[in-house]
Amino acid sequence: MSEHLRTSPESERTAGTVRPVRQTAGSPHRGGGRALRAGVPLALIAACALAQGSLAHGADFGLAAAAGQAQAAAATSPAWATASADGFASVDALGQNGTYGGRDGRTVTVRTLADLEKYATAAEPYVIVVASTITMDPVGKEIKVRSDKTIVGSGTAGQIVGGGFFLGQGVHNVIIRNLTIRDAYQGVWNDKEHDFDGIQMDGAHHVWIDHNDIRNMADGLIDSRKDTTYLTVSWNKLSQDNKAFGIGWTDNVTADLTIHHNWIRETEQRNPSTDNVAHAHLYNNFLEDVAGTSIKSSYGDYARGRTNMVLENSCFQGMTNPVIRDATATLVQRGNVFSGTSGRNESGGTGAAWDPRTYYAYALDKAADVPALLKSGAGPRGSIGTTSTAAARTTTTARAAAATTLTVAKDGSGQYTTVQAAVNAVPANNPSRVVIAVKPGTYRELVKVPSNKPHVTIRGTGGSRKDTTIVYNNASGTPKPGGGTYGTGGSATVAVEADDFQARNLTISNDFDEGAHQDIAGQAVALRTASDKVFLDGVIVSGDQDTLLVDTASKDRLGRVYMADSQVIGNVDFIFGRATAVIDRSVITLKKRWNGTSAGYVTAPSTAAGRKGILIANSTVNGDVSDRSFYLGRPWHAGGDASLDPQATVRDTTLSAAIRTAPWTDMSGFSWKDDRFAEYRNRGAGAGAASTDRPQLTDAQAAGQEVADWLGDWTPSAS
Template identity: 75%
Template sequence: MTELHGHGKARHRRKKTALLAGAPLALAAAGAMAYGTAFGVFGEGARPKASAAAAPAWADDTADGFASVHALGQKGTYGGKGGKTVTVRTLADLEKYATAREPYVIVVAATIPMNPKGKEIRVASDKTIVGAGTSGHIVGGGFFLGQGVHNVIIRNLTIRDSYQGIWNDKEHDWDAIQMDGAHHVWIDHNDLRRMADGLIDSRKDTTYVTVSWNRLSDNNKTFGIGWTENTTADLTIHHNWFRETGQRNPSTDNAAHAHLYNNYLQDAPGTDITSSYGNYARGRTKMVLENSYFEGVNNPVIKDGTAGLVQRGNVFTRTSGRNESGGTAFDPKSYYNYRLDKAADVPALLTSGAGPRSSIGTTVSAGPATAAAQSTLTVAKDGSGRYKSVQKAVDAVPAGNTSRVVIRIAPGTYREAVKVPANKPHITFEGTGRSRKDTVIVEGHAAGMTKPDGSGTYGTGGSATVAVEADDFQARNLTISNDFDEAKHQQLNGQQAVALRTAADRVRLDALIISGDQDTLLLDTAGKDRTGRVYLTNSYVIGNTDFVFGRATAVIDKCVLTLKKRWNGTSAGYVTAPSTPAGRKGFLITRTTIDGDVSARSFHLGRPWHAGGDASLDPQTTIRDSVLGAAVKAAPWTDMGGFSWKNDRFAEYNNEGPGAGAAGVDRPHLTDAQAATQETADWFGGWKPTGA
């Protein structure tokens, strides 16, 4: 904030009444980030040729893990890329294109019931079948990939409900995805549940398979691998959430190389489904099991005497029974590169990030008033893009731009401060790496630092690594960081160091890492009387002191707010510091995890920031349907600058985790009636952010 807070004098505010109304969860409209079509105002090098459309980022995604390996005449797994993109809403159309000989990208944009029930569409090679945001559902059946079928991506779908009421069903071999002798298959970001038989069956020498970022739940025989005497199959299984699954999680029979990492196996107590075992290495399987998290699972890891299973870095909580390892396996990095997340981070990472995502499978179609062609600019440190810096690309956008400009930023670290001025709306920043970690925009300015031209200090807002002042801004798949070193600058008066500042309306942010210490994310408006709506999803925000703050109307949905220690190793801090004007909505944090590697009961969820001592403000933070770690104080709200939080709007609803607590005088909870008016859709009025 503008004044020092958290370690010095904080001059802010005081307020009045309590809980105001808010808005429903879920995004509103369709599509994810808006990605530009071709044609441009920047010259030949700034756009694709002729009238071809610039593909959204998900259309360029290719598999990692064993599905990325060049083998059997196939160079990785890229599905129907290069073929025609079709949108289907009926079973007839889905089957027509999935079984065709030509490559297709098939976007499923509706709920499609299988007829007859249990039907498995026989998918041909060179196909991508992808759900449009969260709207693609296959009900009562699934997909079959037969002998020799290859280069198939099944992604972002919900495949569910062929279950016939028989838990150990021997009669209905109705799977969500069955593979018999296929190769080079990528199964990613799906929600698979309640099938009569398996959620995934990888059988009969199916190989070069990657299964990633899926939710697998409410099923008995979940994920079986093998059914062969040959030891040929190579599979990578990472970042999947197995919840309430009985067996085969997975069961891996005679796999030559099975690499399992960063998976979350969860058996919640008191439910009707009890796990019989977790990961199982059978026969002559060679398995490497790394940095996974097992919670409440019976017999979490089992191996046959003939199998090799190497464990490292796994976490076991409330597990019982067999937990085995032994023999030799293999080095996954001799086949492909990968990066491990910490096992302790896996539950939060997967509960917020596994399953279908609003930013996959969608594009934004221009209506009559916005039919002007959109443009794409490229940035790359090595000179392979049109620009080497992000700011140079922003500078190239003409003032008063009326159609979307997508700035695609290649992997790399861009040390620069970037400003998107108010006269350049409709800009998208899009990292093009496989991970949000691959593309990093970073600077290290702090509020009290003197500007290079000697014109004064940066101030809190001026310290931002990325400052967005233009409406209709979007960003996805990158990291924005302020790496100011507090430890080295303890003499500095003004250690606020903002990573991202938004002072604009209709800002859409997805799949980001926003990292700093004090005042990481400033969600502001262009003026006290101006609206500033922000929707942040599927992202990490990292900090320790008021690290989400400002006067914007903002929803933080399905994110991880990561608490970090101060520069001297102490644990103390504040998550939010809203400065909401009266009559407006402030911060709504929903379906989010708040935790970190800090001491128990050391962080407040928020405090009221009356910027400049403005008593007319009415700060608001509502945290609902979220997981609160042990770091959260039992009395989670506190005063600031002489203003009592009890005179403002701070509340919780339906949270869980060790940091959650019962309603009380120091911990107000919404009633059900109040909660019904404080959901995501309520927060944005007439704006329907893309990404629903």
């Protein structure tokens, strides 16, 4: 966060409570807003690529063209070719910034074993599209994949029969996605002679295994061994095998892994078996043992050794011993559903409690919804790994238009499953508007739009702005994994540092539980803007203390924000900062404090001298709070900076009886009367006549404090 958020060490007192000092924001959360490598741009550069004569998916690159076995993709890359992982695989560690596979390299299509092995074992990065059924020779062959690879099935056509993949010591940044891997089974149940796995990892890190169908192998469907870490396994179908997913083969307790939204059915054991894992996060999985079949489960999720497991919102149906743990393991269960299960169902242990959200953001689906969700959404998808030939022949104009929209859907039906993944896919210094269309749902994640990605719109596609929610719960005092705390600015759920940003038809929230965490500083920002020409159109920004931070890139930089037809919810200083900000035709909802009391402040401007501050116009201020309990604002001289000249004007606005008769107050030793606070032509029970405690603009002064005066040469328009 910019330096104006630093304050002197003294606390600032609010009504009846001690207000902790605002802190300089630290580095972003390890899982959110990470700086990924600059990959091959999305189809946003399609028009440029065509102008240079590139083909959509053509033989111009012609690797192995003589044999006709593989084709390099065009400069234009579809979203699935640039996708990046969530969960622990998204965490920056071991010199690797998340997991994004081969997106920095070319895309090739393979149809033979020779070409698949050629590109998977190459030193350079590749996105390898498997477009046919490839049979391993000999049976049980496991291709030794090297780092920086994406291996993805083309729709449902990509199948690996009779073998799989091996990732050895130090191999990293690998994505295996949208494949069917099957039928290495040699006829011996619990086969000890044939170690034929679908995917085996020994000492790898940063691996994402997603949307695969893995079944009927000789040994395990997936084996994660020998300290393999920063692994995410998501949206897979694992079935028809003795051993589904084994984790361990190590005495070290260092591995971190995420296993979510997998449908594990008709497997006897290792569902998964998790041995000596430092942080094992399992959520929204469906474990199913179907009655009347020849395969009978012996156990479901198993925490072994010194594993520390968090198991959330999963569904267990018909399983024997659905959840078990060793005496040395720690297992926390939350929100799981059990139907027709029998035997052991355990939790407990003496290990230290941990919260997955310390490492990355995620959103939980209801456990009761998991079976239907996974039956329809797990396994290979027809939309992944494919490029329409017809689309490749469209005009340059049509291509450019299509390229401006990226789709986010948490169920996998879009190009991305998280908003941040879509932001990451926007090319640096993009020259024109990119719309990130977010389908209805709750996206529990941190989102950062960096300064080198201007012209971005994040738009909810639901019928209501309440249908699409981006939410997280960091606060100023929340500890960071590497030490220290996030600080006020660093707590933001959505942080915007890029100019010409828009948010439309969605909710941005910070749901930090202040009552449960009175031991730490409770400023918890929902949305932070630190850029110019920010348009907030038809949104809800919701929190408690410090909800909406309208900032600028630096003290000497202009930053304009225009919010229209929206709602801001909070209680203490919940519209604050040094930007030139307009809240127009909107509802400002006052909220009680964590302990049920009514006391608060709507605005806390920290405007630089000679600049416009915060203008509330043509709006309504109300809420279910006590009469005469809220101030309209107070001056925030950030860091004790006496050169600031905070400004707030409230005009042509309906004020409820919650507003105090003397609506402005001092802050941290600075008198509001020395700064710029005024009203004009307000109405409602909270309005009042001019007085020394309630300055009103004259008509002449008001003529210079219109919305247009705040915005200057900028006319916001939705796009």
